[in-house]
Amino acid sequence: MRTVKVGTRQSALALTQTNQVIDRLRRIADDAGIECRFEIHKIVTRGDQILDVTLSKVGGKGLFVKEIEQALLDGEIDMAVHSMKDMPWERQPGLIVGATPERVDPRDCVVTRGGVPLAELPRGARVGTSSLRRSAQLLAYRPDLKVESIRGNIDSRLRKLESEGFDAVVLAAAGLHRMGWSDRISDYVSPDVCVPAVAQGALGIECRADDTFMLDLLGRLDHAPTAFAVRAERQFLGRLNGGCQIPIGAYAIVRDEADGGRLEMTAIVGSPDGSRLLKEWGRGDDPEALGDLLAERLLAQGADSILGELRG
Structure with missing residues (x-):
């Protein structure tokens, strides 16, 4: 019997989604007659250590x-x-x-005091988020909001709603769903208002490229339509050389899952203050070609100047 050592961050969300993946792999292994056991190893990353600085200022990838x-x-x-x-x-x-297991809800969501939806927050409401992408799109949608940066794990950001006097915090809906906290969600933010982060709601299960045992086991967990959509989004990210320090987003949908599907994707690049928000939409059958297409269209609109200013 092989012992599979599983690495993960040590946050409650990371451990929860890791255990969910392990539970699925156990069932897959049992059904396939594969003998293995799983052992979790918690690992602290640089992003977990630096909590008093915005991700955009930490820099790096x-x-x-x-x-x-x-x-x-x-x-x-x-x-x-x-x-x-x-x-x-x-x-x-x-x-x-x-x-790439099946994706969970990729949208952003809002948790507010009193369950008030985003559109009904009072003028000048204080909204906390850890993402420049969210800041840019929220301010483009409602310039009256006072959007401020907050860092920390999902549970600590929720606590700041009360402890630091925010009217709302904006988070990835997938995290709340995985934690079983869907009842905390006051409102879902439509991708028409806030295009999600690249691959938001999806997990990536990584292993060594020469580990045939793991590749065989993990291949049974892969969800082809999710992997197909994520490929387009990540190609867009790569073409723009983006990361958490840049306000970009992309969301692809597979319209016909039966045969690999026809992809539709929306992508944005924006300035952090929401004064400039460039958006493109396209469709195609080749994920990488679609990602490159939308990136080139946004660059033609002037995305390169926005990105250059931010990197400078």
Whole structure:
């Protein structure tokens, strides 16, 4: 029997989604007659250590995955469970995403005091978020809001709603669903108002590229339509050389899952204050070509000047 060592961040959400993945893999292994057991290894990443600075100012890529990937390369763990939106475009040589499980709700959501929906928040309401992408789109939608940066795990950000006097906090709906906290959600933010982060709601299960045992096991967990959509979104991210320090978003939908499907994707690039918000939509059958297409269209609109100012 093989012991599979599973690497993960140590937050409540990371551990919850890791255990959910392990439960599914146990059932898959049992059904296939594969003998294995799972052992969780908690790993602290740089992004977990720096909580008093906005992600955009921390800079760099792989803030929440680098240390975990190093543990994979060093053989300390056999697989890692990542939130796919945390994974940088550049792949680490020797590692591969062995599975992209079925995506959970990719939308952003709002948790407010009193359950007030986003549209009905009072003028000048204080809204907390950890994302420049959300800030840009919320301010474009409602310039009257006072959007402020908050950092921390999902539970600590929810606590700040009361402890720091926010009227609302904006989070990824997927995290609340995975934690079983859907009842806390006051309002879902339509992708028409706030395009989600690249791969939001999806997980990336990573292993070593030469580990045939893990590749076989993880391949049974992969959800082809989710992987197909995420490929388009991540290609867009890579073409713009984006990351958490840049206000960009992309959301792809597979319209016909039966045969791999026809993709539709919306993508945005915006200035953090919401004064400029560039948006494009397109469809196609090739995920990488679609990602490149929307990136090129946005660059033609002037996205390069926005990105250049932010990186400068």
